[in-house]
Amino acid sequence: MASVTLKSVSKSYGTNAVIRGVDLDIKDGEFVVFVGPSGCGKSTLLRLVAGLIPVSSGVVAIDGEDVTDVPASKRGIAFVFQSYALYPHMSVARNIGFALETLGIGRDAIRTKVRDVAKMLKVDHLLDRRPRELSGGQRQRVAIGRALVRKPDVFLFDEPLSNLDSDLRMEMRVEIAKLHADIGTTMIYVTHDQAEAMTLADRIVVLNHGLIEQVGTPQELYHTPDSRFVAGFIGSPRMNFAPVSVEGAGETKHLSGPGGFAIDLAFSGQGAGAASIGVRPEAIAITGEGEGRLSGLLERIEDLGHEHFAYARLADDSVWVVRVAGRPPLELKGRMVGLAFRDADLFVFDGDGRRLDHHESHERASAAQFREARR
């Protein structure tokens, strides 16, 4: 049980800065997920917390204690690797108990501890097997068992499910959530799969180019992303964007964009010039031509059974995705259609990609807060 604090942590290799001044507070017992595109430094940040690589500058503290120069094995952390990293020449039992063996604990004590952990993870019938004789899911359980047996203060997961097929991934995701609910240990989890992030996390940390883009609960990130980057990263299918130009100098400005988009909105912080708008696929409804905010050519409809994705090409050749819950509008395929959405569901981003609050967006934000309060 411990909190984790990062104070302006940086890591660079030569002149190549991988992590650029990260500040983060993780509360005791919290489940925090690092997400970001590949190469954003999320795995590096996790290894800095673990102590597997030394920080270039900054402070790492666990449970309020500065551990910046403490070796990995003395930080009270456990690490579950993407490749599982089981020792191939040892049995499952020795794999799980190896850390205790290194500590010099007696054989019998190790055996009972290993047995307890194995039973908890339902791998107690596999204790004499070698890793290569196990399935992917079983290897994953053994890897978690190896972490669990050390009774760590902080669990670190580095994309632990990315090697599993999608069914098993879903199953293990539920089990990891259950594990966290059962033992209540602080967990930091790295993934590029935003579904894992949304379902597992108490708070999500979105990283981009070695910087924290935004920290917040899954709902905060979904409903009130700070930037266009976060808005595009959280949500599947991703948010639709279109460039717009802003005119007017007063409180209320006029926005116009491709597909006949035009709206008057009141917001501050952005003068006339280039900006962009975004709308989530699930907030759009398909209407007849000439109706709605935008118009485009309905090119393709994907029928997934329980939901449907319609792809509309706008005048500027960008393609917007619409999530259709009910019956797929097959008869409209190949025709011009209108895309309708509430003004409250419209996101506006300034030229640098920062989100601008407009007078309608407060409605959405307060609805989100209401939903969260009920959780």
Add this chain to the structure above:
Amino acid sequence: MADVAIRSATTRRRSSASYRFWRRVRQGFLGLAVLVVLVYVLFPYYWAIVSSTKQGAELYQNAFVPALNFTYYRSLFENPVFLGSLVNSTFVAVSTTAISLILGLSAAYALGRIDFPQRRFVLMAILMISIFPQVVVLSGMFELINWLGLYNRPSALVVTYLLATVPFTTWILTTFIREFPRELEEAAIIDGCSHFRILMKILLPLMGPSLASTGILAFILSWNEFLFALTFILTDANRTVPVAIGLLGGSSRYEYPFGQIMAASVTVTLPLIILVLIFQRRIVSGLTAGAIKG
């Protein structure tokens, strides 16, 4: 009609029987090629075996079947000098292999895994050393051996062979350690292992195949070496096998003991063949299977 014309022009498919025929022809050629290579590789050794069992004038008849006369072998094993050289060779080859594996492995771990600024320089230096031809270092080495007081002792050969074997064992093992899954080592670090414990408990058990293959190479190299062995050893009692065979004399100065030399060659090659046959399974088996995703 047009349809047929297009099809025959683009696909030109022959009958199934003709494809079968050409496949057999290809297989036949492949078999022939394998046979040629095998004969080329194995015939010299076979000829040595045949010659070693022939007496006197029989040598000059082109008989391909061994005569199965083991007189030379018997006289060879009654020859104390030859037996002594076998013992010397075994001592030299085994100690050279063991020492170079120990040195090579520890050096390779440092060079492959631990970051230190001079690493590139050290690696290049090791590569440079293994490039020098033996003749270049011979005279300098002679001085060194004299200075160490090892002249005319088999241990002089161990010292000099290390010059050749340590660089290449280090080089090969470094490559292997670099390819070793990084996460496996990180897992061991998290589990509280020191560098030494990682080396002994994680790397060593998994490096069996590469240790076996580099070990065999080092063994063969030191078993077969001639130049240093000839230069640094004076008396018959301390010679190693290649030199002993080279200096094998006949009963009179006009006799060239061809049969005996052949018998000796066959005898000293046998240990190498047995070694390779024992270890080839270990070399082939992939021990790291199952460590990571698979």
